[in-house]
Amino acid sequence: MYPPQTGNRGIVLRVTCRVALTLLILDQLATASATELAYVRVSPRDPRYFELSDGTPYIPIGLNMIRPPEDGLAGMERWFAKLSAQGGNFVRIWLSSPFFDIEPARCGVFDEERAKRIDALFALAKKYGIRLKLCTEHFRHLGEGTQAWAARPQLLIQNGGPAKDTADYFLGEAGKAHYKRKLAWYAERYNCDPIIFGWELWNEMDAVRANVWEPWSAEMLPELRRLFPKNLAMQSLGSYDHEGKRERYRRLCQLPGNDVLQVHRYLDLGASWAICHGPVAVLAAEAVKDLRSFGIPKPILLAESGAVEPNHTGPFKLYAKDRDGIILHDVLFAPFFAGAAGPGHIWHWDVYVDKNDLWWHFGRFAEVVRHLDPPAEHFEAVELEHPRLYVYALHGVRTTLIWCRDKENTWQTELAEGRPPETIRGALLQLPEQWQVEKAKTIRCYDPWNNRWQELRLANPLALPDFQRSLVVRITTASTEP
Structure with missing residues (x-):
């Protein structure tokens, strides 16, 4: 027992609190600094997922945000702030968009003012913790x-460029040398900055008006690795929406040096594959499953998705009715629960996500994966049969996550036909016996539409609470929270 203190106890207490607060702040700054210096990498614990170079798990929660709005970086900061406030930590940028393009006028002449815009972009990303x-x-x-x-006429020889036509740019030595010089410029200025998630060679390169994507990518992916050894390297192809794309995507996934297996797929009533006309949950999940079937143990991302008018002639007209964001919800949740390394990344960040104020959906996904370490779980992606629900599950070492999606609530029923979602009552979910649900530590369910967790009784089949549209179940067999 300590003797009672006398005198200026309040002063001692205040000083002690200040010291403790100072130490806490210093510790937080050190942690933030360490995180800032950590790079995103493919996890050595499970190459299907990402982590930081300090071993911290990393799930890329975000979207495509190709260019800023009309007010430039101020508008992009608003978007970054909204995303970050919801747990977002990732965006995709086109450095070739007019706002950031460092060669806006003449081939080989790099514009310092545009470069400063990219510098400012990096500063914003660091401010908001967005890779x-x-x-x-x-x-x-x-x-x-x-x-x-999609035109770049300044690269033609008659305009001071290196190529006589599109094919010559990609196949000729002068065109390839020009592209490599541009990469070298980025490398000299940004030098594998850890805020960079990775470098993507091209957007949907098989859409180039020349059959060049495969040999060119095979040559340039090693160049990315040489110049940016600490950042991820990747390539992308156009929307996975017809049979001819299957083998093309297989070859993309097999390319040496392609660190991330990316797939693009949209709800598109003009696509030849019927799956692209149906429920977004299914078209998103099946895209991931197809890439998984290639048997290449690398991270998979649904890197572009959303909904378009037939044959990509514009944003989906029914976006205006999707005030609750059912398309965004399915793009986020379905890929991850089908075995992807993160949620899907929606395309229409401006005319859909921001216009309909749907940023809260990123927070709901972030809540589901809070304290989750996918590389440690060694998840097995499983589909369970149910008469009313699509059921996608990730069965792991300590955690099992299950996403239940109402089959009778789709973009057709809710947006096209105007039918509100039904309340599903008394649903039972039969789980595999080998999961031994009765021995679980906890079973909780999460309603992402109301941001509410609740405990479930340890039993198999699971009795689900009443819900609309979708529900997430989280089963833990050991503590996964700090």
């Missing part, structure tokens, strides 16, 4: 095509 996937190019032709946004 950047940087896509270096997106053009599809040098003037021969009809899409003005």
Whole structure:
């Protein structure tokens, strides 16, 4: 027992608290600094998932945010702030968009003012804790095509560039040397900055007006690795929406040096595959399952998704009715529960996510994966049969996550037909006996539409509470929270 203190106890207490607070702040700064210096990498514990170079698990929660709005970086900061406030930690940027393009006028002449915009982008990313996937190019032709946004005529020889036509840019030595010089410029200025999630060679390169994507990618992926040895390297192809794409995607996934297996797929009533016309949950999950079937143990991401007018002629007109964000919800949840390394990344960040104020959906996904360490779990992706629900499960060493999605609530029923979601009552979920649910430590369910957790009784089948649209179940066999 300590003797009673006398005198200026209040002063001692205040000083002690100040010291403790100072130590806490210093500890937090040290932790933040360590996290800032950690790079995103493929996890050595499970190569299907990501982690930071300090071993911290990393799930890329975010979206495509290709360019800022009309008010420039101030508008992009608003978007970053909204995403970060909901637990978001990832965006994809096109460095070739007009706002950031470092070669806006003449081939080989790098614009310092545009470079400063990229510098400011990096500063914003660090301020809000958002890792950047940087896509270096997106053009599809040098003037021969009809899409003005996809043209790069300054690369033609007659305009001071290195190529006589589109194919020559990718196959000729002068064109390839030009692209490598541009990569070298980025490397010299940004030097594997850890805020970079990774470098993406091209946006949907098989859409280029020349059959060049495979040999060119095979040559340039090692160049990315050489210049950015601490950042991830990747490539992308166009929407996975017809049979001809299957083998193309297989070859992309098999390319040496391609660290991340990316797939793009949209709800598109003009696509030849019927799956692209149906429920978003299914088209998103099946895209991931197809890439998993190639048997390549690397992280998979649904890197572009959403809904478009037929044949990608514009944003989906029914976005205006999707005030609750059912399309975004399915894009986020379905891929991860089908075995992807993160949620899906929606495309229409401005005319859909921001316009409908749907940022809260990222927070709901972040809540589901809070304290989750996917590489430690060695998840097995499983689908369970149910008459009313799509049931996608991740069965892990200590944690099992299950996403239940109402089959009768889709974009067709809710947005096209105007039918509100039904309340599912008394649903029972039969789980595999080998999961030994009765021995679990806890079973909790989460309603992502109402942001509410509740405990469930340890039993098999599980009795689910009443819910609308979707529900997440989390089963733990050991403590997974700090």
